[in-house]
Amino acid sequence: MLARTPRYRIKRLDPDHEAFAALAEESRKEGFWMLVTLANNWEDGRNRFDKRGEALFGAWLEKELAGVCGLNVDPYVKGRREGRVRHLYVGTAHRMNGVGRQLVWSAIDKARKHFPVLNTRSAQTAFGFYEALGFEPVEGEEFATHRMRLARPPTRGRQGN
Numbered sequence: 001m002l003a004r005t006p007r008y009r010i011k012r013l014d015p016d017h018e019a020f021a022a023l024a025e026e027s028r029k030e031g032f033w034m035l036v037t038l039a040n041n042w043e044d045g046r047n048r049f050d051k052r053g054e055a056l057f058g059a060w061l062e063k064e065l066a067g068v069c070g071l072n073v074d075p076y077v078k079g080r081r082e083g084r085v086r087h088l089y090v091g092t093a094h095r096m097n098g099v100g101r102q103l104v105w106s107a108i109d110k111a112r113k114h115f116p117v118l119n120t121r122s123a124q125t126a127f128g129f130y131e132a133l134g135f136e137p138v139e140g141e142e143f144a145t146h147r148m149r150l151a152r153p154p155t156r157g158r159q160g161n
């Protein structure tokens with residue numbers, strides 16, 4: 001009999017939720033500080049994922065927060081509007097169940113409506129993960145290791161025939 005993959009629900013996340021604190025502590029103990037940074041930036045108002053096109057997603061298995069992924073306007077790109085995948089983390093008990101893919105696809109789906117390009121900077125161990133999702137390697141940029149070109153978002157105002 002095949003093992004059944006758990007069904008995760010992806011929805012918007014508020015880092016003030018107590019489940020986020022537990023996941024952030026787990027990540028910190030593993031030596032990953034991205035969720036601690038996310039919590040600090042949320043608390044002091046530097047990044048509330050509230051600009052046009054931004055979102056913070058959580059993957060839930062019933063009442064347990066399994067993973068987190070953010071989408072921001074890329075703060076490292078000057079002069080053009082691009083999106084950025086940030087703070088991707090999946091709890092150890094939920095890895096290899098497709099949670100990371102679901103979270104990043106949620107960010108990609110939202111980004112398609114707002115950005116022509118989506119960037120990320122990841123550890124070398126995650127290069128294959130991003131490339132399997134369709135991101136292409138970027139050479140020679142300090143703040144991006146991978147980029148995905150998206151359909152151009154619609155312009156505001158009246159569209160020509």
